[in-house]
Amino acid sequence: MSYQPLLDYIKKHVDLTPEEKAILLSKIIDRRYLKNQYIVQQGDICKTINFIIAGCTKMFYVDEEGQEHIIMFSVEDWWSSDLGSFITQTPADFNIQCLENTQLIQFSYDHLEVLYKEVPKLERLFRKITERAFVASQKRVVRNFSLSAKEQYVTFRNTYPKIEQRVPQYMIASYLGITKEFLSKIKSQLIQDQ
Amino acid sequence: MSYQPLLDYIKKHVDLTPEEKAILLSKIIDRRYLKNQYIVQQGDICKTINFIIAGCTKMFYVDEEGQEHIIMFSVEDWWSSDLGSFITQTPADFNIQCLENTQLIQFSYDHLEVLYKEVPKLERLFRKITERAFVASQKRVVRNFSLSAKEQYVTFRNTYPKIEQRVPQYMIASYLGITKEFLSKIKSQLIQDQ
């Protein structure tokens, strides 16, 4: 498997020397999952941070009534982990499941701690990654607040046009926090609006 | 003004040598704001990350209809900034306004970049701070999804009992994403539930 997508991604944030790259590459694991396999399950301790080389995942939780709620999708060049579980090494609130056959690069908790010591620049990298993740999450809170379901759907479709093609509609409804029936209604309204 | 609360806070995450502490203290600014003053306004570029020594702030945005939506409150030992604006140095989406007279310690963007070079441990500190902020934000998304307004209010009251005493009810309604009238209704329901 090629590590190039990860190295390209990293280069956007920090410059690594060839030695630092070598240390990094020695500490990561590549892994393939089949469609429907779980990378993390609710209650597990999330032991890895995962960078997606190919494929697509959903992060979701199941509430007391057995209802599934999708928090995020991740595709190529994105990260996919239960960060809360990972940083505190306590049981995960979320499941991460593959929606397609998926190739990942995994940073394990223990290896990452060593990596931070051997390549301090990686603290900077993961600081920046987390900053961006935080800002994205905060934007989602804002969207939830101020947009109707219809507006949120249109925003989602415009922001992630590729994801909409790749995953079933009922999962998009779950991501938006609405029922699949109401998403259907919204879509037929949008067609009539034209 | 005492820097002790900041140093105590930092000690929970990283150990600084006396020299590192000295560098840190030389690069921070302390600032007092009066009640109702703005630390950041929507459209400004957020130039500082702020640690609260005393007081209370709200972060909010104003939508096209002029409606105010509160994203978070911050009190002593918390941070208060528009991180999205700060990290990209682009115009802020949010306002931050003091709800009481407030004392802050400010890290300016330029000083922080220098600090990261002179005291690399601070990359680690801010990575950890941001990780926690991200997890908190993600939990808020989950709450929005899975709890009714009543449940969200009870959760808020249990999680931040002190904040509820300090800020007016209509701001709590705004934080919860409901109207003040509906919060009133919820509160009278809770009294009857007993």
Place this chain on the structure above:
DNA sequence: AATAAATGTTAATCTAGTTTAACATCATTT
């Protein structure tokens, strides 16, 4: 090709939360 399973749509009824508007209480200023 036939069947089953998964996904998507439509429509009727229902409910959590909004809107509007009137009134009540509390705090601040004169």
Place this chain on the structure above:
DNA sequence: AAATGATGTTAAACTAGATTAACATTTATT
């Protein structure tokens, strides 16, 4: 003490989105 502005409550009418249930379409399996 009166008056003003800020905050909080109640109730009636309304709406966005949920629920239920029946049916349609697509995909996978035999």
